[in-house]
Every structure is written in structure tokens, then in C-alpha cells.
Amino acid sequence: MNSSMSVKTMHRISEIFKFLVLLIFGVILMAPFIWMVSVGFDRTANITMPFPPRLIPEEPSSFNYGIVFENGRLIQSYINSTIVTVSSVVLSVSSSLLAGYAFSKGKFKGKKILFFIVLCTLMIPMEPRLIPLYTLFNSVGLLNTFWPLILPSIISGMLIFLCKQFFDQLPDTLREAAQIDGAGEFKIFFRVYLPLAGPIAATMIILSFIWSWNDFMWPLVVLNNIDLHTVPLYLASFSQENGSSLGGLTMALATVSILPIIILYLFLQRYIIQSIALSGVKGE
Amino acid sequence: MANNRMEANTPPPSVSPSIQTVTKTTKQKKRTSQWIWYIFLIPSFLGIILFMAYPIVESLRLSFFKSNGTIETFTGLDNFRTVLTSGPFWNAVWNTFFIGIFQVIITIPLGFIFATLINSASKGKNFFKVIYFLPNVTSIVAAAMIFQFVLHPEMGIVNFVLDSLGLPTPAWFSDPSTSKWGVILLAVWHWIGFVIIICIANLQAISKEMYEAAKIDGASSFQQWLFITIPNMGGTFAFLLITGWIGALQRFNEVYVLGGPNGSPARSIQTMGAFIYERGFTGFEFGIASAATYIMFLIILVFTFINLKISKLKL
Known part of the structure; x- marks a missing residue:
């Protein structure tokens, strides 16, 4: 009786200890965000950062946010990022659904070798393709447009792979039934399998969205016109112009650029975390 | 009839x-x-x-031509010779490897420990998952922008904490000898959520029966962790090592924000990606940049294969 009590209390103590460790480390991870929001509300932080750091500014003001929004470039960059991201997501998800389905349910010559080629694209990084793609889009006069950011999304080895794995789990009997009714392959795909692909489509949309929204090196190369800058490009150019001065403005800008993504993440966290985990446990 | x-x-x-x-x-x-x-x-x-x-x-x-995008002349292996004998290129390789190695060997064990803690917590499992993954959803460009201030030598919060604990306060991004550690801190902060999520997903895939059998045999929870959990996570660690290392070899965005295309101060944080960008798109030396990308591509491929061999992962 006594020993079981002590085991229980030991267990409770270790639980509390675990919780505290997790909490402290969580606060450390969140500290940059908390400080960012605080400094963003501090007008004086543009001259020197408040030191020692404090959670609530001495004279809280929305001055920095006012400036960030008055300068139309942030909103413009949001519009640009949205156009690019939505188009890329639509293109990559639809082409990958088609290919993933064909690799899962199709019977055709060269299926294995073609799928191997798709897997090979996973190993090709962006850097060696940077210059030829730049000259390619330059030669057709599409530099400083959104096309170079959108069109290459048509191929995504990762999305095809995830999609194939999903369709592999769906039974072939659905196809056979529809075939007896005389439905063609496209009809079978659109009427029978696509309506069942909701979960994997959501995952693909989330992954494709994150990749496209955060893309930096390639947009940096093809977009010189500041009116076309996406959010990461605008942030980088702002940061390069001001370095570590204008802390208040920089932090307000960082807050405004991160906030929508964080809100989206908080609403969809279950799906986002699942998607990331799915793209990561592919080894099994 | x-x-x-x-x-x-x-x-x-x-x-x-x-x-x-x-x-x-x-x-x-x-x-x-x-x-x-x-x-x-x-x-x-x-x-x-x-x-x-x-x-x-x-x-x-x-990569076999001298080219600026319009005029091309065949030069054979000259570009490769130029790159392979160039000090800045090897400096960039060194920087990339240095940052990458420390990112991976710090984040994977640390992330794994926190993943097991979160996974075994009786309360707030989902809350901690969400919190710990938050840095990973913010774009690395915005994160670098914030870290420029977080790691500011005089006004940053990190040095404030270090100072109040009586520890030395490095100059981080203002000093070539510490700037790489600034990038490593940023990388760990940004990547650890990913490591945790992947680890938790795989921890939950380990069969419960093994733990129950061990419990019957009287194994303590630490022994269970050491003899069941860790051996079962081999594939996960290999996966994280591969993705983390390949990602690290391609590092560009944050060092561009923090140090520009030449990785200032004193090229101390110029990565291979930044070297290629500098030669290709500020110098418009397409031939040299292409040769450099091919060398980088080969490095990435070699490590991919080594990693695949070590981990015996089937692709």
C-alpha cells in the first residue's frame, strides 16, 4: 500500500517535471516571436532597441504598424504571393493527381521506368537548374512575370509519390465495377476515384502551398521588378536596406508577414502536422 | 419439330x-x-x-563554356579548374558543411528527446506539438530577419540573458568567428519542430506490445526508452539525417538575408548556394556558376547515396 503510494507520487512528480521542462523549452522557442510582437509596438525601438528587453513597451503605440501598412508594398507583395501560390498549387496538385493515379491504377508499357524517372527528380536540387531555367524564361521574354514561378510547379515528384501511395490503398474493384458499366478511364478517374481523394488532396494542397509561399531563391533570380516582389522577397529587400537598424519597423513588418500564416496554421494545425508527418514517414 | x-x-x-x-x-x-x-x-x-x-x-x-548568357566560348575544363582552385569556393563548402553538421547533430538528438517527452506527457500533448512546430511554419526569411535582432550583440535578448547569467556575450553576426554559430542557432530553432513531428509520428508507430512485454519483465521506463524506443527509431534518424543534411547543403535563404550574396562578415557565412548566386547572378559568370552547381550537385548525390547505404533505406 505504502510502496504503491510512493510509486504514484513518484510518477506524479516525474509528470510535473516533464511538463515543466516542456514548458520552459517551449517558452524559449517562442521568445523570438513574443519579443517581435512587443518591439513591433514600440515606437522608440527604431532608434535603439529597448534595453533591457521588456515584455510591454514603455509607451505602446501602433506607429510602426501604421507605417508598414501605409507603405503599399507589403500589401502588394501579399497580392503577388497569393497569385503565385494559388496558381502553383492548382497546377501542381492537378498534374500530380493525374500522374499519381496513372502510376497506381494504370497498366501500360514503361510504367516502372517512368515512375523511376519521377523518383529521380526528387534528387535534383534547384541550384544546377537555376541558370538554364533563367536563360530559358529569358529567351521567351517571361522574366519579371509570374510565369517562371508558376509553370515549373507542374512537376512535383514528392506529390506524385504521395498521391500514388494513396491510390494504392483504394481497391481496384471500384474500377472494375465502373468498367462493366462502360465508363472510360477519365470518367472512372473523375467520377469514382477523385471524389475519394479528398484527404490526400488536402495534404498535397498544404505541402504545395508551403513550398510555393516560402520559395525564395528562384523568385529572387527572376523578379527584379519590385512591384512583382513576393512576401519573402520584400522582407529580404527591406532587411538588406536597413540591416539591424529600424528595429521597431522591422519587427512590425515581420509580425504582419508571419501572422496570417500562423493563424492559418492554428486553424489547420492537425492537417498541417499530419501532412508534414506523411511526407516524412514515406520510408515505411 | x-x-x-x-x-x-x-x-x-x-x-x-x-x-x-x-x-x-x-x-x-x-x-x-x-x-x-x-x-x-x-x-x-x-x-x-x-x-x-x-x-x-x-x-x-x-559548365564547359565561358558564358555571360549571350556570348559563349568553349573552354573545356577551365571552369572546373577555376572553381576547384578558388579559395572562396572551398570557403563556401567549409561554411556549408560546418553549419550543416552542427545543425544536424544538435537538432536530431534534441528533437528526439523532446518528442519522447511530448509523446509520454499525460497533459497538453497537442498544445506542445503546436507550439514546438510553430517556428517551422514561419518562413526562414522572416525568421532570419527576427534573428538579426534576437542575436544583436548589444540589444538582443540572447546576449541579455547570457550577460545576466554572467556568461560571455558573443558578437554573433558582427564577428566572422561567431557568425556561423548564429546561423546554426537559427537553423536549430527553425528545424527542431520538423524533427519533433517526424519523431512523434514514428514513435506512435512502435507497437505497444513490446512495451507491455518489457514492463512484465520489470524494465524501467528509462530502460524501455533505451532498449525499445531508440533501436526502433533507426529508420527515422536515417531519414532525418538525409533530409536534414541535403537541406543543409542547399542552404541559401537565411544566409542571403543575414549576410547578402557574399555572406558577410568576411564571407564567413557564404554557403555553396550563395557562392553560385554571387557568381551567376551578380557577376553573370554563367560558365563558372554552372561548374560550381555541378560540383555541388555531385556532392549532394554522393551524400545521398552514402546516407542511403548506411541507413539501408529503400527509395
Whole structure:
């Protein structure tokens, strides 16, 4: 009786200890965000950062946010990022659904070798393709447009792979039934399998969205016109112009650029975390 | 009678053609369904040809030419010789490896420990998951922007904490000898959420029966962690090592924000990606940049294969 009590209390103590460790480390991870929001509300932080750091500014003001929004470039960059991201997501998800389905349910010559080629694209990084793609889009006069950011999304080895794995789990009997009714392959795909692909489509949309929204090196190369800058490009150019001065403005800008993504993440966290985990446990 | 016989006789001849037509149509269908599948693949393979195969071949060709995008002259292996004897290139390789190695060997064990803590917590599991993953959803560009201030030598919160604990306060991004550690801190902060999520997903895949059997044998929870959990996570660690290392070799965004294309201060944080960007798009030396990308590409491939061999992962 006594020993079981002590085991229980030991267990409770270790639980509390675990919780505290997790909490402290969580606060450390969140500290940059908390400080960012605080400094963003501090007008004086543009001259020197408040030191020692404090959670609530001495004279809280929305001055920095006012400036960030008055300068139309942030909103413009949001519009640009949205156009690019939505188009890329639509293109990559639809082409990958088609290919993933064909690799899962199709019977055709060269299926294995073609799928191997798709897997090979996973190993090709962006850097060696940077210059030829730049000259390619330059030669057709599409530099400083959104096309170079959108069109290459048509191929995504990762999305095809995830999609194939999903369709592999769906039974072939659905196809056979529809075939007896005389439905063609496209009809079978659109009427029978696509309506069942909701979960994997959501995952693909989330992954494709994150990749496209955060893309930096390639947009940096093809977009010189500041009116076309996406959010990461605008942030980088702002940061390069001001370095570590204008802390208040920089932090307000960082807050405004991160906030929508964080809100989206908080609403969809279950799906986002699942998607990331799915793209990561592919080894099994 | 005659009619009956007729009726009895008629079926066979009428059946056999119908069977023939059936087999014929299925054959035709098979043939049509053969080529119809290629239509499903057209968009993706158009993309592979235009945006993968062509650039990778063209880049190899370019690496044998002196080129600024318009004028080209064949120079053989000159570009490779230039890159491989260039101090800044090897400096960039060193920086990339240094940052990458420490990112990986710090984040994977740390992330794994926190993943097991979160996984075994009785309360707030989901809350901690969400919190710990938050840095990973913010773009690395915005994160670098914040870290410029977080790690500010005089006004940053990190040095404030270090100072109040009586520890030395490094100059981080203002000093070439500490700037790489600033990038490593940023990388750990940004990547640890990913490591935790992947670890938790795989921890939950370990069968509960093993733990129950161990409990019956009287194994403590630490022993269970050491002898069941860790051996079962081998594949996960290998996966994280591969993805983390390959990602690290391609590091560009944050060092561009923190130090520009030449990785200031004093090229101390210029990565291979930044070297390629500097030569290709600020100097417009396409041939040299292409040769450098190919060397980088080969480095990445070699490590991918080494990693695959070590981890015996099937791709």
C-alpha cells in the first residue's frame, strides 16, 4: 500500500517535471516571436532597441504598424504571393493527381521506368537548374512575370509519390465495377476515384502551398521588378536596406508577414502536422 | 419439330460471333486504355522534360563554356579548374558543411528527446506539438530577419540573458568567428519542430506490445526508452539525417538575408548556394556558376547515396 503510494507520487512528480521542462523549452522557442510582437509596438525601438528587453513597451503605440501598412508594398507583395501560390498549387496538385493515379491504377508499357524517372527528380536540387531555367524564361521574354514561378510547379515528384501511395490503398474493384458499366478511364478517374481523394488532396494542397509561399531563391533570380516582389522577397529587400537598424519597423513588418500564416496554421494545425508527418514517414 | 430443331441449332452460331465481338472489344479497350494512361502523364512529363531534364543537361554543357548568357566560348575544363582552385569556393563548402553538421547533430538528438517527452506527457500533448512546430511554419526569411535582432550583440535578448547569467556575450553576426554559430542557432530553432513531428509520428508507430512485454519483465521506463524506443527509431534518424543534411547543403535563404550574396562578415557565412548566386547572378559568370552547381550537385548525390547505404533505406 505504502510502496504503491510512493510509486504514484513518484510518477506524479516525474509528470510535473516533464511538463515543466516542456514548458520552459517551449517558452524559449517562442521568445523570438513574443519579443517581435512587443518591439513591433514600440515606437522608440527604431532608434535603439529597448534595453533591457521588456515584455510591454514603455509607451505602446501602433506607429510602426501604421507605417508598414501605409507603405503599399507589403500589401502588394501579399497580392503577388497569393497569385503565385494559388496558381502553383492548382497546377501542381492537378498534374500530380493525374500522374499519381496513372502510376497506381494504370497498366501500360514503361510504367516502372517512368515512375523511376519521377523518383529521380526528387534528387535534383534547384541550384544546377537555376541558370538554364533563367536563360530559358529569358529567351521567351517571361522574366519579371509570374510565369517562371508558376509553370515549373507542374512537376512535383514528392506529390506524385504521395498521391500514388494513396491510390494504392483504394481497391481496384471500384474500377472494375465502373468498367462493366462502360465508363472510360477519365470518367472512372473523375467520377469514382477523385471524389475519394479528398484527404490526400488536402495534404498535397498544404505541402504545395508551403513550398510555393516560402520559395525564395528562384523568385529572387527572376523578379527584379519590385512591384512583382513576393512576401519573402520584400522582407529580404527591406532587411538588406536597413540591416539591424529600424528595429521597431522591422519587427512590425515581420509580425504582419508571419501572422496570417500562423493563424492559418492554428486553424489547420492537425492537417498541417499530419501532412508534414506523411511526407516524412514515406520510408515505411 | 423442325422449328424446334432450328431453334435448338440456332443458338450456337449466334453465340460464337457475339463472343468474338466481346473479345474484340476488350482487346480494343485494352489498347485504348494502354495509350490513355500516357495522357494522364503528359503534364508531369512535360514538366520533367522542360524544367528538370533540359536544365540539368544544359547546365552541364554550360559548365564547359565561358558564358555571360549571350556570348559563349568553349573552354573545356577551365571552369572546373577555376572553381576547384578558388579559395572562396572551398570557403563556401567549409561554411556549408560546418553549419550543416552542427545543425544536424544538435537538432536530431534534441528533437528526439523532446518528442519522447511530448509523446509520454499525460497533459497538453497537442498544445506542445503546436507550439514546438510553430517556428517551422514561419518562413526562414522572416525568421532570419527576427534573428538579426534576437542575436544583436548589444540589444538582443540572447546576449541579455547570457550577460545576466554572467556568461560571455558573443558578437554573433558582427564577428566572422561567431557568425556561423548564429546561423546554426537559427537553423536549430527553425528545424527542431520538423524533427519533433517526424519523431512523434514514428514513435506512435512502435507497437505497444513490446512495451507491455518489457514492463512484465520489470524494465524501467528509462530502460524501455533505451532498449525499445531508440533501436526502433533507426529508420527515422536515417531519414532525418538525409533530409536534414541535403537541406543543409542547399542552404541559401537565411544566409542571403543575414549576410547578402557574399555572406558577410568576411564571407564567413557564404554557403555553396550563395557562392553560385554571387557568381551567376551578380557577376553573370554563367560558365563558372554552372561548374560550381555541378560540383555541388555531385556532392549532394554522393551524400545521398552514402546516407542511403548506411541507413539501408529503400527509395
